[in-house]
Amino acid sequence: MISKQPPSPQSGQSQVQTLHSALDYPAPGGLLDETRDADGALKPGWDYLLGAVRDLGPEVMRNREEKARRILRDDGATYNIYGKPGSASGSWELDPVPYIISSDDWSQIETGLQERSELFNLILRDLYGPRTLIRHGALPPEALFNHGGFLRACQGVQLPGDHELIMHAVDMVRRPDGSMCILSDRTQAPSGSGYVLENRTVMSRVFPSLYRDSHVHRIASFYQRLRHKLTSLSPSGDLPRVALLTPGAQNETYFEHAYLANYLGFPLVQSGDLVVRNGFLWMKSLDGLKRVDVLLRRVDDVYCDPVELRPDSQLGVPGLLEIVRSGRVVVCNPLGSGALENAILLKYLPGIATLLLGRDLRLDTVKTFWAGDEADLAHITRNIDKLIIKHAWRGSGENSAFGGDLNEEQRTALLARIHHSPFDYVAQEKLDKPYTPAFNGYNLEPRPTLLRTFAVATDSSYTVLPGGLTRIGTSTNGQLISMQEGSPSKDTWVIASEPEREVTTEASIDSLRLAQESPVDSLPSRVVENLYWMGRYAERAEASMRLLRTVFVMLNGEDRITPDATRILLETVSQITYTLPGFTAATPEQLANPEEELLEIISDGNRVGSVRSTINSLLLAADESKELLSTDTIRVINDLQDALDNLDADLSGGLASAPEEALDPLVTSLAGLAGLTQESMIRGVGWRFMDMGKRIERSLQTIATVRGLLSEACGETEQATLLTAMLTSMEALITYRRRGRQQRGLELGADLVLLDRTNPRSLLFQMERLQEHLAELPNAEPLAGELDEENRCLLEAMTTLQLTRVPHLLQVAGKRRPEVETLMTQLAGLLREFSRFISDKHFDHRSGPKQLFTNTRSGS
Structure with a gap:
């Protein structure tokens, strides 16, 4: 076994030789080694790769590995690990040493996989058709009818064309004689092909010369053929709408779902985005219902239809199976294909192959x-x-x-x-898994290896992905390979004997034609709703932290603020963060020692309205609309997650150690997110709703801040403190001081944050932007010129605000400014009504029908 210890420091040429020799990969004694043939010589492809890795040396390899991690992080590549406390989403792990398969070796594997896919296609058609396998005794009836993956409700369902099985994945290992042996098949919703694409993208960027010089088979054509096959299955003819159905952001492979949807150009939908109506499947969008012709699903069979299959499912579409039977929508892979994952089939596969194909299979099964x-x-x-x-x-x-x-x-x-x-x-x-070299940070060590690859149906047969998802163990000891246990992956390089020529296939031409001719798909209303709330949560978190930073600076500043000013500031913090009652019901002792409550407002993730809770809600909304976010936006969101993870450590010193600085990375990340959405997002309907959410929330935060800081009439000292806090948290203090050469005081401050059209944080500025967005939304023009409810609310709020006279607004009665309180309460009510009308009109909140009975017997 190769040592994991780093090389000891030496000088000159001897040090270089030591570093290089650390990346030598001698044959691991007593282990089945993938890199060498029976004579102990390195196999073709491995010799060049291992030589190149040795020449790079450990330091360069560490740098390249770190670069790969940064790219994966920036792309948002994750694999959700269930049951791991504190980490619902784990980063995707990629080993920088690829898995090599020679072209000759791959040719045999490819032929065997095509044959196996053809066989499984025939089996699937037979199981839900004539069942000749059972009639001829090739498969016992108990093996089929007792299996939970066999769905009687899918009897007779058939896809157009020659293929029932559209995508097929197999897991395999190499045996000591060099042949490949199949361990299992994945046919319901085969996962991993999106991670293959991500791995290849990363490796070609991190090792461009090595990748180019190794003559690696390209994989893009496989995805082009997948897109072509899906669009060709449409029952409606030209310009079909294909959607990818995902269980949601909490699914372990959600990154892959969003990544593939983006790459293939299909909308990513969840169960709530779809509805069966008038015998067709429709996607709920802002433009109304859009017919879906083909559904590429990542939801297991029994969860796809709560009416006929599993009644407690929240992941499926009620009535889906009925319209599948009618041929008005095509689901890939077809419902019921989980029956092919029946492990009993593997026992009888040799006899089934003889019956259906007339020959033995080229690739053995375990x-x-x-x-x-x-x-x-x-x-x-x-x-x-x-x-x-x-x-x-x-x-x-x-x-x-x-x-x-x-x-x-x-x-x-x-x-x-x-x-x-x-x-x-x-x-x-x-079967003992073979070993391949993996980089552990200092040298190469052998790890157990498992390969999954994929096939997609074409017009005549199946196309096999030239590569696959290679998974390795977490250590040399043991044979366990499980993504849920954190097993890393490898890019799989099928090495061509000569440089591969770029070939434009019919599939790619057709794909480009469809991309050019297809109208832009409307967004599912769920995605737009999440963008809307992403804008709201981002603004809420930023406004809360800006005021909190201001309060921290004032509490710890050299100029001590009065108890009354302190009380008003702290009560306003509770009001704008919605962490009530908080300081609004605090005792004098709690107001004098506010540290515990302030730190909870920031870091208590279980407290609704806290900074952590709000940012977590923002991250969840971003996950739910991930397929629409650019790489730069995802990178900023990852920065936000990192800053949030470090928050507790940064606040460990409490109020005595400049807690405002702990909030700076979060505020900076949110500012970066705001800048990207303004400068890099297409001004489509998604951007409009995100910006509307931001404008509504900023308006409400401004109203709450003005009401909290200006409603109570204080002494001149306190009033100056509160005015400074308001202007600082709203980024208007410098403008106030510049304009204050001619006029300074409460009137100028109130005018800046309420009525100044040139101030992008003023209340009037937000309302004018909302009015612009309303005019561009779908169905924006009401009948006969009549104002709809949301326009009525917004117009009333704008008119009320513009009719306000600041001197009158700030008049004092007793110890209060009643006009401030009245106006702010009225405007807040109108804006909340405006938000409710927008939500009711454009977002769907209804639940679908559910199965009336509760019997969940398999196959019923």
Whole structure:
């Protein structure tokens, strides 16, 4: 085993030699090594790659690896790891040493995978059609009808053309004789192809010369063929609308869903974005309902229709299966294709291949035993310590287990379950995974390796992705490879024997034609709603932090502020953050020692209205609209997440250690986000709603600040303090001082934040921008020139504000300024009504119909 220790410092040429030798990769003794043939010589492709890595040296490799991590982070590449406290979303891990497959080797793999996809396509058509496999005894009926992935409701459903199975993924390992052996098939919603594309993009940027000189097969044509195939399946003819259905931002591979939707040019939709009406599937958009012709799904079969399949599903579309039967929408892969993930099929696959293809398969499948067969059950019982035990249905929730890793009690309990439900379990021989080199930060070490690759149906057969998603173990010791356990990935390089020529395929030409001819798809209203709230939360967080920074500076400043000014400032903090009652019900002692409450307002993520809670809501809204955000925007959002993660450490010193500086990175990131949305986003409907959210929230924050700081009449000293706080938090203090050479005082300050059209933070400025947006929204023109409700609210608010006379507004009665309180309350009410009308008109909040009965028996 190669040492993980860094090389010891030396000088001159000897140091260079030591660094280079640290990246030598000798054959790992006693392990199955992918890099060498039977004679111990490096295989074609590996010799050049390992030589290039050795020449780069550890320091350069570390720098390249760090660059890869930055690119992945900037792209927002994540894999959500369930059940990991404090980290719902994990960064995608990419090892900088690719996995190499020679062109000759790949040719055999590719042919075998095409053959396997053809076979599985025939099996799928048969299982939901004539079932000749069962009639001829090639598959026991119990193996099919007892399996949770077989859906009787999908009987007779057939896609147009020769292919039922559109996408097919297989996991495979190399055996000691050099051949590939298939471990499992993925047919419901095969994941990983988007990560393949991301890995390739990153590696070609980080190692451009190595990538170019290695003559790596390009993979773009695979995705072009996928797009072409999906559009060709449309039952409506020209210019079809294809949508990608995702379970949502909490799904483990959500990044991939958004990434593929962007790359393929399809809208990314969730269940709430779709509705079945008048016998068709529609997408809810701001422009109304848009017909969907083809649905590329990333939702498992049983969750796709709560009416006919699983009644408790929130991920599917009620009535979807009925219109699939009618042929008015095509779902890929077809509903019911989870039956092909039945591990029992692998036992009978050789006989099925002989029956359907008339020959043996070129690629072997792992030896599989089914407990439903008496002879196999006896074999499993005798040899459980040498076998991997699996539930036949992946959706069972039961993990596979290697009998040799179990103690006697665990093996006995497992055998009891097998004998109780023998039809539900299979056992497979344990295949040792081969090892490939991985970079550990100092040198190369062997890691166990598993390859997943993909095939997509074409007009005549299947096209196999020239590469795939290679996954490796987290260490040399052990064979466990699991993305949920943090296993890294590798880019897979299929090495051509000569430089690959750029070929423009018919698929790519058709793809470009569709891209040019297709109208711009309307956005799902859910996405627009999340952009709207993204704008609101961003502005709410920024306004809260600007006032908090101002308060911190004043509380810790050399000029002590009076108790009355302190009380008013702290009460205003509670009001604009909505963390009520907070300081509005504080005792004199709490007002004199506000540290605990202020720190909670910033960092308590469980407290609605806190800075952390608001930014978390912003990040969630950004996740839900990720497919519309640019790379730079995602990078700024990642910066925001990093600053939020460091917040507790930055606040550890409390009020005594300049807490305002802990907020600076967050405010800077939010300012960067605001700048990007203003300067880099196309002025489409998505941008308009994001900016509307921002303008509404800024208006409400301005109103709350003015009401909090100006409603109470104080002494001259207190009033100067409160005015300074208001102008500082609203970025207007410098303008106030410049204009104050002619006029200075409360009137000038109020005029700046309420009525100054040249001030981008004034209340009137926000209302005028909202009026501009309203005129450009879909259905903006009411019938017969009559004002709709949102225009009425906004016009009343603008008119009321413009009719205001600042001297009259600031008149004092007793110890209050009643006109300030009255006007601010009225404007806040109108703007909230305006927001409600916008939401009701453009965003959909209705829940779909649900299945009336609760029986969830499989296949019912």
